[in-house]
Amino acid sequence: MTGKFYITTAIDYPSGKPHLGHAYEKVCADCIARWHRLLGKEVFFLTGTDEHGSKIAKKAKEAGKEPEKFVEEMVVFFRELCEKLNISNNRFIRTTDEDHIKISQDIFKAIHDKGEITLGEYSGWYCSECETFYTEKDLKEGCCPTHGQKAEWLSEESYFFKMSAYAQKVLDYLEKNSSSVLPSGKRKEIINRVKDGLQDLSVSRVNVPWGIPVPINDKHTQYVWMDALINYISGVGVSAGGKGDKLSHFWPVDVHLIGKDILWHHTAIWYSILMAADIPLPKTVFSHGFINTDTGEKMSKSKGTVIDPIALADKYSADVLRYFLLREIPFGQDGNFSEELLTDRLNNELANELGNLVNRTIVMIEKYNKGAVPKGEADKGLQEKLKLEKIKEQMEKLELHHALSEVFAFVSACNQFINEKEPWKMEGEARDNVLYSLADSLRIIAILLQPFIPETSEKINAQLGVKLGSIAACKFNKLKAGTKVKKAEILFKKIG
Ligand SMILES: [Zn+2]
Numbered sequence: 196m197t198g199k200f201y202i203t204t205a206i207d208y209p210s211g212k213p214h215l216g217h218a219y220e221k222v223c224a225d226c227i228a229r230w231h232r233l234l235g236k237e238v239f240f241l242t243g244t245d246e247h248g249s250k251i252a253k254k255a256k257e258a259g260k261e262p263e264k265f266v267e268e269m270v271v272f273f274r275e276l277c278e279k280l281n282i283s284n285n286r287f288i289r290t291t292d293e294d295h296i297k298i299s300q301d302i303f304k305a306i307h308d309k310g311e312i313t314l315g316e317y318s319g320w321y322c323s324e325c326e327t328f329y330t331e332k333d334l335k336e337g338c339c340p341t342h343g344q345k346a347e348w349l350s351e352e353s354y355f356f357k358m359s360a361y362a363q364k365v366l367d368y369l370e371k372n373s374s375s376v377l378p379s380g381k382r383k384e385i386i387n388r389v390k391d392g393l394q395d396l397s398v399s400r401v402n403v404p405w406g407i408p409v410p411i412n413d414k415h416t417q418y419v420w421m422d423a424l425i426n427y428i429s430g431v432g433v434s435a436g437g438k439g440d441k442l443s444h445f446w447p448v449d450v451h452l453i454g455k456d457i458l459w460h461h462t463a464i465w466y467s468i469l470m471a472a473d474i475p476l477p478k479t480v481f482s483h484g485f486i487n488t489d490t491g492e493k494m495s496k497s498k499g500t501v502i503d504p505i506a507l508a509d510k511y512s513a514d515v516l517r518y519f520l521l522r523e524i525p526f527g528q529d530g531n532f533s534e535e536l537l538t539d540r541l542n543n544e545l546a547n548e549l550g551n552l553v554n555r556t557i558v559m560i561e562k563y564n565k566g567a568v569p570k571g572e573a574d575k576g577l578q579e580k581l582k583l584e585k586i587k588e589q590m591e592k593l594e595l596h597h598a599l600s601e602v603f604a605f606v607s608a609c610n611q612f613i614n615e616k617e618p619w620k621m622e623g624e625a626r627d628n629v630l631y632s633l634a635d636s637l638r639i640i641a642i643l644l645q646p647f648i649p650e651t652s653e654k655i656n657a658q659l660g661v662k663l664g665s666i667a668a669c670k671f672n673k674l675k676a677g678t679k680v681k682k683a684e685i686l687f688k689k690i691g
Pocket residue numbers: 322323324325326339340341342343
């Protein structure tokens with residue numbers, strides 16, 4: 196093992212079934228986690244569900260169920276999504292897990308004992324949909340800026356966290372660490388907002404029984420952000436002071452992958468809580484974009500444009516969906532989805548380029564060399580077409596879409612190599628070298644594609660008769676001559 200790597204997704208609010216946005220975030224995080232495993236690192240990948248709060252309680256009531264029972268049933272869909280898409284998370288955390296509840300309470304108490312959480316009264320415009328208080332200025336004609344529903348004026352007893360005291364420290368961290376927030380434009384946005392100062396934060400509720408009880412006053416439950424955000428440390432057993440169990444060496448986290456709508460909570464609020472609890476800050480918070488319809492509109496339930504990712508994976512396969520999401524949407528920006536766009540990529544790239552290359556290579560080795568990889572040497576010109584260092588840099592900078600298209604540029608180069616060499620017109624050593632070059636290249640392609648489309652990578656390896664290698668094995672002339680290849684079903688069927 197050379198080093199460690201810890202990545203998280205946001206935890207999902209299971210008030211409804213998962214949509215394409217949930218799938219997208221998990222697939223991206225999975226790709227990054229798998230890449231770091233291939234680099235030989237010890238990886239911990241955390242995803243899960245955020246299960247408390249008044250909105251869940253309301254949904255449960257509508258369904259005629261207790262909240263415990265309601266979330267139990269809803270969580271099944273989110274676990275199913277992970278399985279369906281081959282998400283390689285090490286833990287699926289639920290904010291109703293006992294260890295999470297314990298650590299959330301310990302953090303609350305530790306900050307309270309320092310005198311930085313105190314009892315007060317909160318009044319403000321409250322949106323029950325996002326469980327957030329807004330200022331007059333934030334509201335749009337009296338409605339929530341995110342949900343558009345009428346905000347209500349609320350006044351109640353509440354504990355407050357002295358977040359205002361952390362504004363300068365939060366600002367310093369953001370300014371000193373250029374990769375604290377990515378993409379960099381987002382970091383500038385947050386810096387500008389923090390420069391206006393931070394408000395003290397209401398961290399408890401008296402009228403939301405479905406939550407984690409405040410350890411020093413059981414009339415209160417902990418406000419959603421003092422509960423949900425804590426999952427990132429409780430997931431690896433880290434508590435106040437940065438102390439923890441056998442997984443705690445994973446903290447600080449390398450990447451928090453989140454949607455752009457919750458970047459503020461994952462920087463200003465989360466940093467302040469961690470500082471108050473004497474815990475080191477995250478290395479990078481990466482804000483990804485949203486997936487819109489092919490006309491660039493927000494997907495919405497009322498317009499019937501919400502996509503069920505599980506049905507989509509059933510129809511096309513997990514890898515086709517993964518490939519589309521990772522290739523089509525520039526990581527860090529918004530992108531569009533339609534089945535037509537997905538089918539185009541399936542036909543033109545997965546079937547025509549990758550599927551064809553695998554098929555042609557295996558068929559020729561069977562035909563010309565009785566199904567065994569011939570002794571040979573990888574073509575120098577072809578070797579130069581693989582930009583491995585560039586791909587590594589792109590993955591390091593989390594430019595997943597660029598890295599994937601670079602791997603596919605090499606796939607195209609291999610197809611072109613076949614067309615130019617015309618091995619069917621060759622014989623002897625010259626032909627052996629061409630076949631060897633192709634098989635050896637495919638071995639490397641299968642490694643580089645594994646983080647993106649793991650099932651396909653496995654299928655290529657099975658046809659090539661090799662086991663998955665690591666990034667260190669992405670060197671040419673490593674494939675053993677005599678390796679038995681085995682033709683199988685074509686990798687991708689085109690859709691007309
Ligand atoms: Zn709202």
